[in-house]
Amino acid sequence: MTALDTETAFAAELTSPPRPGRTGKRRRPRWGMWIALVILALFAFLPLYWLAVTSVTPNDQAFSYPPRLFPTEITFDHYLKIFRTPAIFRYLENSVIVSVITTLLSVAVSMYMGYAFSKFRFRGRKSLMYFVLSSQMFPQALLLVTLYVVFAQFNLLNTYLALILSFTTFTLPLCVWMLKGFFDALPDDLIEAAKIDGAGPWRTFHSVILPLAAPGLVASGLFAFVRGWNDFMFALTLAGPEKQTLPPGLVNMFITESSTAWPALMAASLVVSVPVSVAFIALQRFLVGGVTAGAVKG
Amino acid sequence: MTTTDVRPGVHPPQPTADSSGDRGNRGSRLSDKSFIFFLLLPGLVLLLAIVLYPLVRSLVSAFFKESLIYPGMTFVGFDNILDALGDDFAPLLGQTLIFTIGSTVLSFVLGMALALVLNQSFRGRGVLRGAFLIPWLVPGVVVSFLWMWIFDGNYGVLNGVLQQLHLIDHPIAWLFNTDAARGALIIAKSWNSFPWMMVMLLAGLQTVPVELHEAAAMDGAGSIRRFFTVTWPHVRGIAGLVVLLEFIWNFQHFDTIFVLTGGGPAGTTQTFATEVYDTAFKGYDLGHAGALGLLWMVLLMILVVVYVTFSERGEKSATAEKSERAVKKEKTR
Numbered sequence: 001m002t003a004l005d006t007e008t009a010f011a012a013e014l015t016s017p018p019r020p021g022r023t024g025k026r027r028r029p030r031w032g033m034w035i036a037l038v039i040l041a042l043f044a045f046l047p048l049y050w051l052a053v054t055s056v057t058p059n060d061q062a063f064s065y066p067p068r069l070f071p072t073e074i075t076f077d078h079y080l081k082i083f084r085t086p087a088i089f090r091y092l093e094n095s096v097i098v099s100v101i102t103t104l105l106s107v108a109v110s111m112y113m114g115y116a117f118s119k120f121r122f123r124g125r126k127s128l129m130y131f132v133l134s135s136q137m138f139p140q141a142l143l144l145v146t147l148y149v150v151f152a153q154f155n156l157l158n159t160y161l162a163l164i165l166s167f168t169t170f171t172l173p174l175c176v177w178m179l180k181g182f183f184d185a186l187p188d189d190l191i192e193a194a195k196i197d198g199a200g201p202w203r204t205f206h207s208v209i210l211p212l213a214a215p216g217l218v219a220s221g222l223f224a225f226v227r228g229w230n231d232f233m234f235a236l237t238l239a240g241p242e243k244q245t246l247p248p249g250l251v252n253m254f255i256t257e258s259s260t261a262w263p264a265l266m267a268a269s270l271v272v273s274v275p276v277s278v279a280f281i282a283l284q285r286f287l288v289g290g291v292t293a294g295a296v297k298g
Numbered sequence: 299m300t301t302t303d304v305r306p307g308v309h310p311p312q313p314t315a316d317s318s319g320d321r322g323n324r325g326s327r328l329s330d331k332s333f334i335f336f337l338l339l340p341g342l343v344l345l346l347a348i349v350l351y352p353l354v355r356s357l358v359s360a361f362f363k364e365s366l367i368y369p370g371m372t373f374v375g376f377d378n379i380l381d382a383l384g385d386d387f388a389p390l391l392g393q394t395l396i397f398t399i400g401s402t403v404l405s406f407v408l409g410m411a412l413a414l415v416l417n418q419s420f421r422g423r424g425v426l427r428g429a430f431l432i433p434w435l436v437p438g439v440v441v442s443f444l445w446m447w448i449f450d451g452n453y454g455v456l457n458g459v460l461q462q463l464h465l466i467d468h469p470i471a472w473l474f475n476t477d478a479a480r481g482a483l484i485i486a487k488s489w490n491s492f493p494w495m496m497v498m499l500l501a502g503l504q505t506v507p508v509e510l511h512e513a514a515a516m517d518g519a520g521s522i523r524r525f526f527t528v529t530w531p532h533v534r535g536i537a538g539l540v541v542l543l544e545f546i547w548n549f550q551h552f553d554t555i556f557v558l559t560g561g562g563p564a565g566t567t568q569t570f571a572t573e574v575y576d577t578a579f580k581g582y583d584l585g586h587a588g589a590l591g592l593l594w595m596v597l598l599m600i601l602v603v604v605y606v607t608f609s610e611r612g613e614k615s616a617t618a619e620k621s622e623r624a625v626k627k628e629k630t631r
Contacts, residue, residue, distance in 0.1 A: 030418065032521070037415045040408065041426075044433050047489065050455055051444050065469065066458035109340045116337035128338070135349045137598070139550040141571040142591035145578040146352035146359070149366070169348035172341055201333045230437040232553045237579065247439040251557055254443075262447050269440040277435045281428060 055079070055267035062263045078267035088268065090242075091249030098160055098235075098245055099228035102167040106175055106224035107217050109168060114179030115205060119191065129177075136173040144237055151238060158240030166238065167228045175220035182216030183209065222283050226276055246272050357595070360588035367582050378589035387593075393480075394569040397555070398548040400484035401491070406541055408488060409495025414525075416496065417503045427500075434493035438553030445486035446558055449473055476566040479559045483567055487554050491547075495540055502536035503529065535609075542605050546598065570594045 054062055055078055057071040082088050116122075117129055147166060148157070156162045186209060194204040210217070229245075236248035244252070250272065254265040360378050362371040416427055433441075448456050451471030460466045472478040506529050514524045552571040555561065561568035561576065568576075570590060578587040 033415050033418055036411050037426075040412050040415065040430075043408070043489065044430055044493070047444050047448060048432060050448060051440075054447065063453055065453055066461060067453055067455045069455070069459075109344065112337040113341035116334050120334050120337075122331070122334050128342075132341070132345065135345055137546055137602075138349060138353050139571065139574070139591060139594055139598070141550060141552055141574045142356050142587075142594065143349060143352045145574065145584065145587050145591075146356040147348065148578075149584070150352060150355075165344065166348055169344040172345060176341065201330055226435070232437070232439050233556070233575070247437055247553075250443070251439055255446075255557065260446075262450070262453070265443055266447065269443050273436045273440050276437070277432055280431070280435055 051266050051270060054263050055270050057263055059261075059263055078264045079271075081264055082268045082271065087249065087253060088246075091244055091246045094160070094239070094243055094249075095229060095245040098163045098167070099225050101160070101164050102171070102228035103221045103225045105164060106168045106171045107221045110172055110175035110220060111179050111210065111213070111217065112205075113172070113176045115183050115209065117176065118180045118183035119188065132176055133173050136170065140170070141233065144234060147234075148237060157238060158243055160243055162238040163228070163231075163235060163243070163245070166234050167224070167231060171220075171224040171227045174223055178220045178223070179213065179216050182213045186212055218283055222279060225279065229276055356584075356588045357592050358588070359584050360592040362585050362588075364584040364588075365582050366578060366584055371585075374585065378585045379592065382586060382589040382593060389566075390568060390570065390573055391597075393567060394549065396480055397483055397487070397551070397567070397569050398545055400480070401487040401548045401551075402541060402544045404484055405488040405492040405495050405544060406537075408492040409540075410499055410537070412492065412496040413499035413503055414529075416500060430496060431493045433489050434491065436490065438490070439557055441486055441490045442554050442557035445482060445489070445554075446473070449478075449482050473559055474563050476563055479563060479567050483555060483558060486558060487548065487551065490554070491544060495544065498536060498540045499533060502533035506532040538605070538609050542602075545601070549594075549598065 053069075053071060056074045056076060057068075058073050058075045058077070061068055061071050061073065113132070117125065147162075151157050151162045156165075190208055190212075191204055194208045199208070230247065231245070232247040232251070235245040236251070239245065239248070241252075250265065250268055254260055254268070359371070361373060361375060363374045363378075364371040412430060416423060416430070436444075448454055449472040451457070451469055451474065454469070454472070456472070457466070457469040461469065470478065472482055510528045511524060514528050519527065549569075550571050551569070552575065555567060555569055555572050556575070559567045561572045574587050574590050574594070577583050577590060
């Protein structure tokens, strides 16, 4: 199945130890490669540079034309200003609550599902797996419209629960088969052994299998966190002004008909982007360690 | 569909996804039906409630006159669908395809180029592989803010740079010009997604045996020739897959368009996703939104069927080629 393989390949790429590159002897300078690398790096990093620079540029310099690529003055006022805005703290709090609960719930639900798909054969298993995988292909804007109506009927609009339930469900396809992959790598003998020792199925899973799949739990949790943290469309529509997370919060706060406070918005953008990037890079290292340790032992 | 065989070197933790349990030990282990049932229950409840039910219900509402703010629905048959297929449909489909194809192609080209570069060995490669992921980790709204600021008509850095290079004489309001706004969306979206393409394609590239490259180089094949004869057959499977997935995701992409252009100027960058959203939440017309969604699903299914047909054909010829090459190799020894 299409998406299944990609996601596992991707997970593997993130979690695999750095592999030795091509060890070809360099016969001639590779000009083409360096030129391509410079162009791609400019495309990838110049916008990020501009994001960071604008966030420390004083307003009078940011709103002047032509723009200065290197501001003559640096200020952290924009950061101080956004950290003194109560609304931003409310959005931040909402973002943290929604993302953390989504992460926990998503890992909990998908570990059971992944385990069932990995270690058991039952009727309808294949079809169920295809259903889980294909569910991420359905147009989300379309689902959102009806979810709005359904959540309204259950009085769940403007609650955390609406966001958490939606995000958890949309992370399931990815998380389920990432975890299925991790469980597949564990030998069936483990289950047998636990059974012989007298452990029931739940006990076997919780105290024998789960600890061994810890890297997988972290990896899938990370993806769930990113989904909750970065989402815009659902948070914009289902959460209402009080429960809004940072992405729609920032849009409503800064993007107005008149003029946009670009330096402050860039500062806020940087603040929003940092947690995910840091978490990703930090945990990526941890994951590499976990997987290689398992591989060596096995 | 079976791309697993394309990259055996990637060693995901589950190379034997489906063979692991099929080794005839069924029944010996926990074949406890109720245990399996409870394992699956929470996930299935969520998927039924949050995906399947809303999907079916929104497709059903395509056949009803239904409003977001007033209760009640009246059966109208195919009226909504015929309505949705009216004069506005062709431009909407065209705009969606421009955005989708443009973003998919650009991010694929950039991702492939970057993957090829980062597959070479040079000092600092590991750091770069990590650093290039950042544009992909940035939240969608931040991507929009950033490019909105870059393309800004009054103080935008793009105007400033182009003017200093004497490529333009006066600042341009990029986002208020249809073609420029479409280009801006494609660039912003590609900037966000090409790192993901790179990761996937790099995984594919690492399955290409080094010996093949060396042999081809010794035979005097240039790097471009080697790319098409040695590299491409190995990454073709994963390339097709990432292009399909990216296409589907871009087809339903919402954030960048909604924030960066808001579908403007004058609705010329509206796509299915933003149109469905606006129809439901600004026009309160659930029936019409459902009809658009129904057409969208039909298009998506056609696409997937076409992909599956082509990829199966491609796979057959690819395996044939591979075995042919193997035979030749044997003979030359």
